[in-house]
Amino acid sequence: MIKDIDHILIARGAISDRVRSLGEEITKDLKDVGEHEIALVAVMTGSLIFVADLMRHLPMKIQIQLMTSSSYIGKSTKSNNDPMLGKLPDVKGMHVLLVDDILDSGRTLTKIRSELEALQPKSIQSCVLLRKKLDSAMNVPCEYAGFDIEDEFVVGYGLDYDGYYRNLPDIAVICP
Numbered sequence: 001m002i003k004d005i006d007h008i009l010i011a012r013g014a015i016s017d018r019v020r021s022l023g024e025e026i027t028k029d030l031k032d033v034g035e036h037e038i039a040l041v042a043v044m045t046g047s048l049i050f051v052a053d054l055m056r057h058l059p060m061k062i063q064i065q066l067m068t069s070s071s072y073i074g075k076s077t078k079s080n081n082d083p084m085l086g087k088l089p090d091v092k093g094m095h096v097l098l099v100d101d102i103l104d105s106g107r108t109l110t111k112i113r114s115e116l117e118a119l120q121p122k123s124i125q126s127c128v129l130l131r132k133k134l135d136s137a138m139n140v141p142c143e144y145a146g147f148d149i150e151d152e153f154v155v156g157y158g159l160d161y162d163g164y165y166r167n168l169p170d171i172a173v174i175c176p
């Protein structure tokens with residue numbers, strides 16, 4: 001249907017199975033944390049679909065907070081040096097589960113984690129759907145990663161190129 005898609009990398013069924021298992025793993029790990037203490041912080045816009053699916057596999061009482069980050073200027077597949085962050089959520093005294101779509105250069109997650117640390121949460125753990133097999137990504141602390149993928153630019157399931165393709169149900173590689 002969309003001409004510029006080269007091939008599907010991860011099909012919707014595999015995504016949904018993995019999101020469920022991530023949710024089960026996180027639920028088990030957080031079972032001893034008290035009510036009112038967990039804040040899921042989702043990084044917009046890329047984690048839009050991932051977080052909506054993931055949170056429905058987290059049956060405990062959690063607060064959902066959104067924040068924004070943008071790393072790209074115009075039509076580019078290379079993120080710029082310093083991601084621009086929007087208003088930070090209030091996470092003081094909370095156990096934070098930080099959710100993003102993909103770990104690439106690692107700059108986004110590193111910057112957000114350090115800014116959230118300054119707000120005195122009880123703990124911070126990160127969860128991404130995708131992680132590129134790059135030293136930059138692998139060396140960033142990240143407790144939960146859905147899929148480790150090759151260094152290719154991917155779109156779909158929330159991830160975009162120049163604002164497009166977020167609505168694709170599968171994760172795909174666009175034509176070079």
Ligand code: IMP
Nearest residue numbers: 046079103104105106107108153154159
């Ligand atoms: P990082 O700061 O380089 O780790 O990149 C993180 C942000 O860049 C992610 O939150 C994504 O929004 C975006 N990004 C990185 N790689 C891709 C990709 O392959 N496709 C779409 N967006 C990407």
Ligand code: MG
Nearest residue numbers: 044045046101
């Ligand atoms: Mg993003």
